[in-house]
Amino acid sequence: MSSAKDSFYLSTPIYYVNDAPHIGHAYTTTAGDVLTRWHRQKGEKVWFLTGTDEHGTKVQRTAESNDFKPQDWADKLVSEAWLPVLKTINAANDDFIRTTSAKHKKGVQAFWENVKANGAVYEGSYEGPYCVGCEEFKLPGDLLKVNGQELCPIHSKPVEMLKEKNWFFKLKQYQQPLIDHYTKHPESIQPQSAYNEVMAFLKQGLEDISMSRSAVSWGIPLPWDEKQVVYVWFDALLNYITAAGYGAPEDSAEGKLFKSVWPIDVHLVGKDILRFHAVYWPAMLMAANVKLPKCVFAHGWLLVGGEKMSKTKLTGIAPSLIVDYVGADAFRYYFLSAIRFGQDGSFSWEDLTARYTSELANGLGNLASREAAMIEKYFDGIVPQPGKLTAADQVLVEGIKKAAIDADEFITKLDFSEGINAIRNVVDAANLYVTEQEPWKIAKDEANKERLATVLYCVAESLRAIAVLYHAIMPESTTKIWNILGANESIGDISKQLISNAGTWGILPAGSKVNKGEAVFPRLAEDEQ
RNA sequence: AGCGGAGUAGCUCAGGUGGCAGAGCAAACGACUCAUAAUCGUUGUGUCGCGGGUUCGACUCCCGCCUCCGCUACCA
16 A cells, blocks of 8 residues: 655657667757756655667568577677767666566456456458568558559569558547546646647548558567567556566565556657657557656757758767766757757757857856955965855855756756756856955955955855756766865765755855866867757 | 647847836957957847737737648557
C-alpha cells in the first residue's frame, strides 16, 4: 500500500540505434536534462529516462552488410555512438533503456499478452505493395509510377501485392475514448499546434493496425505466435513502462519504482513522432488498463540554412563538433535560449558564436571576473559584511526575487528561452549595477569602506542567485562560479540549492573565500568555423 | 486538394481583445577603467509577403493572391 506516484518522470524518445547522432537528438536530450535537473532543484524525486530503439529490418540489414550479428552491431552502436552523446552534452539520466534488453523484452511480451487477454488483439491479414528486393512492404505514396506500373523507389522494380498474416490491434475502438480524453485534458498534448494536429487526425477516424510482422526476424517474438515479431513501434513505445518496472511484482524494487513514477509527467518528442506518442501509445495503454501519460510535448526542428537537417545534404551536425568548440554548457545554453521550445529554430555558427561571446563571455563570465577581482583587491578575497541597503541595492534585490519566480514559472512549463531570459536579466542588471555604483571610485576613500563592502556583497549575492538558477542549464560553469564565490565551503553543494531559495536575499555568508581562477567562459578562438 | 503554422529592422525573433512599429545581436559615436579590448550610455534604419475591403484609424479584423513548412496512418 505504498503511496502512489510521488516523482517527476520524464522521457526522451528512444533513438533509432542505426541513425548517426546529430544535434537534433542531442537537443531533445538536453531539454530533458535541463528540465529534470530543474525539478531536482525543486526538491522533487526525479526519474529521467532515455535509450535506444534497436529492432527492425534496417538494423538487421546494416548489421549483416557489416558482417555483424544484429545484437553485436547494436551493442557497438550504443557504446560507440549513443552513450558518448550523453557524456558529450553532460546529461544526467537515471536510466538508459535498450529495446534488446531482457527486461524490455519480458515487459513487452507481458504487455501484449495482457492486451490480448483483454480482447484487443485479433488475427487478420495485411495486404499491401511489397518489394522483394527490400523485403518489406511499401507505402502506396512512396512508389514510383512509370507507364502505369508501380515501382519500388529503391530498386526501380515492380512491386507485388502481398498478403501476410498478422495480428491486429483494435486501434479503432479507442478513437472516441482518445477524443474524450484529450477534450477533457487539452494540456496533455503541447504545444497547441500539436494538440490540434492530433485531434484532427483522431476525428478523421482510426483503423485497426497490425501489431506484428512475419517477414521481420529481428524483433521481439509474440508469446503466442513465435513466428511473428512485435511491430517495432509497438515494441519501442513500451520502453517507457518496461524501463520503469512494468509487469514486475508489486512488492519488488522494480514494481515499487513503477508505482512511484507512473504515469509519466512528460514525454519529450520531436514533432515527427507525435502521432505515435499521442495516438497509438495511449490507445495501447488503455487496452492494458495502464494510466495515460500526463503530457506529450512536441518540440520543433533545428533548421540549418533554413532547411531541416538531413544526412544527404550533410547538414546533420554531430553534437561533439559544437561542444568541442564552445563546451557542453554553452551548447545547452544556446539551443535552449536561442530557440523557442516547440517551434522550429535556426542554427548557425555565427549565431552560436555571437551569443556565446556577448551573453556568456562578456555578460556572465566577465561579471564573475570583475567581481572576483575587486573582492580580491579590496577585501583580500573575503566576501565582506554588507551595511544598510540603498534604493539602488533594493532594485537589484527585487529583480532577483522576481527573476527566480519568473524563471521557475517559465521553465516548469518548458518555455526554456523565456526562463533563461529571466535569469539573464539578472546578469545584465548586475553588470549595470556595478557600472553605476562605481566601486573602484568608492574604494579610493577608506571612509567609504562599508559602502564598498555593501556594493560588492550585492554583486556576490547576485552571482550566487544566478549560479543556482543557471545550474540546471549550465552545470559545469555554474559550479565554477560557485567555487569562485567560495560557496561550496560556506553553503554547500550547488546542486543541492533549491530553486525556491534562489531569490532569497542574503544566503551567501560574509566571510566566504573568493578565488578568481580562470575565465568561466574563455573567449573563442577566432579562426574556427 | 483539405486542415494547421510561418512570411515584421543587416541577422534571430517579440508584437491577447485594432490607436504614433519593438527587443537582442551586429554598426557608429560617447563615458568609464574593477573586469575576458570588458562594461555602461546615446544613435539610426523598416512600403510589418502582395492586392483589395471594413474603420476616424490595421502589423493587428474580413476577402483574394504569392512563397515556405508541417499534418492528412500501418515509414522508422
